[in-house]
Amino acid sequence: MIKDLVLDPSGRDCTDVAHSVAAVASSSALSKAQKFIDDFCPEGGWAQKSGLDKTKPVALGSYDELYQRDDVDLVYIATPHTLHSSVAKAALEAGKNVLVEKPATLNAKEWDILVETAKIKGVFLMEAVWTRFFPLAYKYHELLHEQRVIGDIRNMSADFGLGFYDQLPDTHRVFNPDLAGGCQLDLGPYTILWALLTLYHHPANKGAEPSRMISSMIPHPRTGVDLYSTIIMDWDNLLARANLNANNAVSTPPDVGVLVTGTKGSIIIPGGLSRPDKIIVRRNKPGDSPFRIELDEEVFDFPVQGFGLHWEADAVARSLRDGEKENPRMPWNESALTMRIMDKWREQVGYKYPAGLEQA
Numbered sequence: 412m413i414k415d416l417v418l419d420p421s422g423r424d425c426t427d428v429a430h431s432v433a434a435v436a437s438s439s440a441l442s443k444a445q446k447f448i449d450d451f452c453p454e455g456g457w458a459q460k461s462g463l464d465k466t467k468p469v470a471l472g473s474y475d476e477l478y479q480r481d482d483v484d485l486v487y488i489a490t491p492h493t494l495h496s497s498v499a500k501a502a503l504e505a506g507k508n509v510l511v512e513k514p515a516t517l518n519a520k521e522w523d524i525l526v527e528t529a530k531i532k533g534v535f536l537m538e539a540v541w542t543r544f545f546p547l548a549y550k551y552h553e554l555l556h557e558q559r560v561i562g563d564i565r566n567m568s569a570d571f572g573l574g575f576y577d578q579l580p581d582t583h584r585v586f587n588p589d590l591a592g593g594c595q596l597d598l599g600p601y602t603i604l605w606a607l608l609t610l611y612h613h614p615a616n617k618g619a620e621p622s623r624m625i626s627s628m629i630p631h632p633r634t635g636v637d638l639y640s641t642i643i644m645d646w647d648n649l650l651a652r653a654n655l656n657a658n659n660a661v662s663t664p665p666d667v668g669v670l671v672t673g674t675k676g677s678i679i680i681p682g683g684l685s686r687p688d689k690i691i692v693r694r695n696k697p698g699d700s701p702f703r704i705e706l707d708e709e710v711f712d713f714p715v716q717g718f719g720l721h722w723e724a725d726a727v728a729r730s731l732r733d734g735e736k737e738n739p740r741m742p743w744n745e746s747a748l749t750m751r752i753m754d755k756w757r758e759q760v761g762y763k764y765p766a767g768l769e770q771a
């Protein structure tokens with residue numbers, strides 16, 4: 412995130428907001444926070460680098476100190492998942508606006524408590540689903556739901572695999588049950604995101620949640636967290652299905668990440684569902700039979716400057732500037748829905764967090 416805040420926003424045609432890094436806090440060592448600043452933002456974010464803001468980032472040796480500072484407008488929380496709920500709650504209670512990494516929390520109840528706290532305190536809260544803010548994601552909506560380039564959507568699949576198995580130690584947060592490891596919480600928010608953009612956001616859906624859901628998982632042989640996870644969700648009202656797969660055993664090949672098939676063609680978003688840079692539209696040729704489909708292909712490229720977290724940061728800055736408490740592109744109810752889907756997934760596959768991990 413910080414690497415993107417340092418970039419000149421005009422490189423992405425952004426002229427109305429710019430970012431400062433007021434402080435960096437470490438819960439384990441002040442020197443770690445200082446090293447982070449030295450390595451990534453010695454002069455601060457672009458607003459500081461360009462002289463718009465005369466301050467410099469300060470290093471802090473605890474999270475509490477961050478919440479107490481008057482010059483901190485927003486706390487960005489990028490701790491392991493298990494701490495999202497408690498760290499966000501403490502920041503909200505101190506009256507800070509909060510951007511918390513995905514997954515929002517460990518369960519829907521924890522998220523509801525954060526929303527209630529944000530309401531009581533009158534502050535901003537958002538889950539950091541950065542991919543939603545990519546220009547590509549807005550174009551996806553336009554192609555699918557406004558231009559209807561593939562006709563009626565019948566099926567979508569999203570596959571996000573990162574082959575960390577045997578590459579990362581079992582103690583890494585991705586595999587460690589005590590840090591709520593597993594692919595569903597870590598990569599699943601992205602596959603669910605694409606299902607929501609495709610079917611939940613369908614203009615004919617009118618906010619309906621899936622009619623049914625079926626889940627599966629293969630546990631990590633040593634740590635027991637989910638190494639593979641599958642969720643199938645049906646929207647009967649749309650006559651459409653979402654088939655979502657995440658795994659940490661093998662990386663998804665780069666040519667297919669999201670595949671949406673409709674009555675007039677298909678849309679592909681190549682792999683790396685968190686950070687896509689291309690949409691491929693394939694239109695069926697008139698007169699094709701169900702057994703033989705010929706295709707016209709059109710490719711839309713969306714090169715990403717930096718890592719791509721800046722679009723989300725710009726959107727959050729505009730929300731704060733405009734006094735919004737939630738961002739309409741990543742509203743509280745869609746984080747709640749995502750958490751409820753993952754709660755149901757755990758219930759269906761029989762996966763339980765270690766005792767004491769959940770705060771609610």
Ligand SMILES: NC(=O)C1=CN([C@@H]2O[C@H](COP(=O)(O)OP(=O)(O)OC[C@H]3O[C@@H](n4cnc5c(N)ncnc54)[C@H](OP(=O)(O)O)[C@@H]3O)[C@@H](O)[C@H]2O)C=CC1
Pocket residue numbers: 436437438439440443444489490491492494512513514539541584597685
């Ligand atoms: N949007 C995106 O692209 C990405 C999002 N994420 C999300 O960000 C979060 C953090 O991921 P990642 O950066 O890989 O996590 P790390 O394991 O690197 O942890 C991040 C920091 O959390 C702090 N921390 C506080 N308590 C603990 C603890 N008990 N154990 C370990 N660290 C602790 C540490 O900083 P300190 O000790 O200094 O306080 C640590 O450096 C995850 O929820 C993940 O889903 C991750 C990667 C990319």
Ligand SMILES: O=C1OC[C@@H](O)[C@H](O)[C@H]1O
Pocket residue numbers: 573585597598685
């Ligand atoms: O995009 C991502 O890729 C790697 C993951 O471990 C991380 O949490 C995720 O956000």
